[in-house]
Amino acid sequence: MEALNAAHDYPPGMNSGDALRERRAESKYLQSLVRADAAVLGEMLACEIADHWVTHGVGPTWHELWSSDRSNDWWQYTLGELPDHRLARNPTFAILDKLGWIASNSSSRSLCTGRRFHTRFHGDHVSSATPHAVGFLVARFIGVHRRLHNGESPGWPEIAATQADAKGIPLFFNALDGHAQQRWLHTQGWIRLVDNQLRRGERAKSETHRRSKLKRASATLHAA
Template structure:
């Protein structure tokens, strides 16, 4: 079985080994180390597995450096590093980088709406001009991002230090959306509804995505597996308070891209259907309700 996904199949041995290092709790590092430990599970049949028992001393330092660099620490990669040692950073240098990354994250957190509006606008314009999303690197190099960093920091920081916190914060805030597909980066819900005030739901993007998918599922059950149109969705879909999810049909149709990108909706034969993320969320909520009911009965 070939495992895919950032949080699927992470080896407990990898997590335990990383727990005593500076990468403790780093999901990406745990996934890369898991691939090195048990490559067959990830489809790399001919790759030599990594024995963590051998990863001590200099070898352990090399493993950490490879993980920090975004590489899978295969035995081959480690042997190459031993023969041609990388430029190993001192503990002081790594501490300085961590401090800088923390500062950059704090800056984005403090002003994410300003940055989010500027960057999502640039991403939306890229779609208009090219019919596809920019890469993260292209988005990072956009005038909107460059000018924002210069105005707040006086310079543009290193991409590798600021990229993950910046894009993660803007994704959670609903300004951006993306998936693992190349050039999937697109403007999120906040970009589309920023001018509508309280005329549309202010619920988080994930909540809106689930509600849209739920409405599609209910509609299909009531209409012999026929999907609603965007006219019908925009007119009927609301949040728990009865506030519309979309301002009008054009608004709903414009938001289709991020809903599809994040897996809440899929298009099949030109019809709106529930996406994989929506189905997974439904299963999760059903399991929670069953567990709660079982707990009440047991009490």
């Protein structure tokens, strides 16, 4: 199988170094197309994911999303053809994940809509902070609330009514918006559900530990 793949990637008569450079250049070009129209493609694929959850109760596989009509239509319109998935699929999904259109973890069919999908209609009424920042703020509030209320978790009405970014802009439009975003927050490990109660997730705990280490290191540096 490795020999067959090599023969496909580097046909006879083509220098492997030249082939590698050509493939890298093509991959960069495809990524530039995705970034230039990420809002359109992101919304299209997020809608595909949302429809799949409504119909099947789980997310689509990466292959199903890549092979969907919405994906094909965008590539046909933008490029004139569907590009080699080995060059374009992973970078495309990585870009859309970073921008918050989609979210996933290592679990099968975990692919779900990201924060940007839920906030796209709210404009300046909700924070434009990154999903990473929003996830940490939500998890931190849950942890603090539980410590102050004898282990009782907050609900989405409390989170939506009180949580804002550094500029004071609310993280969520309302409680319904917050609850709708629960899936990606759970998928990315910021929160977890225990007996229908919101708890901090493992990613949130790791991020808190990382920030504490940085804070201690900074304090030590300034004291030296």
